Amino acid sequence: MKNFIGDLNKAFESRVRLGMMSILMVNDYVDFGTLKEQLQITDGNLASHIAALEKLAYIEVRKQFIGKKPNTSYAATKQGKQAFAGHLDALEKLIKQSI
Amino acid sequence: MKNFIGDLNKAFESRVRLGMMSILMVNDYVDFGTLKEQLQITDGNLASHIAALEKLAYIEVRKQFIGKKPNTSYAATKQGKQAFAGHLDALEKLIKQSI
DNA sequence: TTATTAACTTTGAAATTCAAAGTACTTTTT
DNA sequence: AAAAAGTACTTTGAATTTCAAAGTTAATAA
Numbered sequence: 256m257k258n259f260i261g262d263l264n265k266a267f268e269s270r271v272r273l274g275m276m277s278i279l280m281v282n283d284y285v286d287f288g289t290l291k292e293q294l295q296i297t298d299g300n301l302a303s304h305i306a307a308l309e310k311l312a313y314i315e316v317r318k319q320f321i322g323k324k325p326n327t328s329y330a331a332t333k334q335g336k337q338a339f340a341g342h343l344d345a346l347e348k349l350i351k352q353s354i
Numbered sequence: 355m356k357n358f359i360g361d362l363n364k365a366f367e368s369r370v371r372l373g374m375m376s377i378l379m380v381n382d383y384v385d386f387g388t389l390k391e392q393l394q395i396t397d398g399n400l401a402s403h404i405a406a407l408e409k410l411a412y413i414e415v416r417k418q419f420i421g422k423k424p425n426t427s428y429a430a431t432k433q434g435k436q437a438f439a440g441h442l443d444a445l446e447k448l449i450k451q452s453i
Numbered sequence: 454t455t456a457t458t459a460a461c462t463t464t465g466a467a468a469t470t471c472a473a474a475g476t477a478c479t480t481t482t483t
Numbered sequence: 484a485a486a487a488a489g490t491a492c493t494t495t496g497a498a499t500t501t502c503a504a505a506g507t508t509a510a511t512a513a
Contacts, residue, residue, distance in 0.1 A: 260373035260393065269501075270367060273448065274359035280452040287460060294359065300502055302461055318460095323511060325459055343449045349372065350442045353379040368470075386491060399471055401492055417491095422480065424490055 259352070262345035264338055266311055271296060271304050276313070276331060276339045284317060284328040305329060313338055358451070361444035363437055365410055370395060370403050375412070375438045378430040383416060385427040404428060412437060 267273050274294050278285055291301050308314045313335030317328045331339065366372050373393050377384055390400050407413045412434030416427045430438065 259376070260369045263369050263372070265369075268367060268369060270359045270362050270364075271501085273362070277358070277448050277452045297503055298460065299462080299504075303501080305461095320510095325510070327460060339452070343452060346445055347449060349376050350446060353376045353438070353442060370470085396472055397491065398473075398493080402470080404492095424479075426491060 259345050259348045262341070262348070264342040264345075266308065266313065267339060267342045269304070271300070272308060275304060275308065275329075276335065279314060279329060279331040280336060280339060284330045286326055286328045290329065308335065311335075311338075358444050358447045361440070361447070363441040363444075365407065365412065366438060366441045368403070370399070371407060374403060374407065374428075375430060375434065378413060378428060379435060379438060383427040383429045385425055389428065407434065410434075410437075 267276060271294055275290060278290065278293060287298070287301070287305075290305075291298055294301065296304075305314065305316075309316065312332055314329050315332050317330070319326055319328070366375060370393055374389060377389065377392060386397070386400070389404075390397055393400065395403075404413065404415075408415065411431055413428050414431050416429070418425050418427070
């Protein structure tokens, strides 16, 4: 009976950030509006989760204009992907030992 | 790009409760001291997480004496195992779509 | 010029998590 | 017999986290 919870990354404990990273693992540059829609949260809430992941350098921001509209997009950094993969690893181990 | 975070169970967002349930999925009746040692938390903290899961009827309590020492043990209920399995399912989907 | 849109920031409240200390009851040690 | 220790808590309060709502900025559209 081993204990894997020590390998879980605190940054990904929240379901919102779990969802965000999951989306950003397979999509390069997803914009604010899309994230908001996918995660079904208010923009203030999303902005603060983004800030948390950005502070850890797990995601990066790209600001541009599409046509004449401002568009902010987010992508997982290499570090972010690595960290998230590690978290998923820990989750998988936990799942396996739970079966 | 589907979104699976809606299927995650809020009761299992905390790593402590995640760890507890993971232990109780494969071990029938684990006692307070063992859980405390495995999870590396204070007894007050453990007690409150236990209370949370008990309130949801995800775990049940058995109080007995072993020799002359009081011994309190916990087991996952059927509902608890079901709920946890559902949570792990959601996590697995999230993991799969993140690869 | 007023309204709208995008992407925030700020504020504050609610919820969560946690450690520390206290408690009750018993057993062990001195 | 008295003091110390163990088990399993409960209570308290503080720190952290999460969240929604409202306000902000800057640009565009009506």
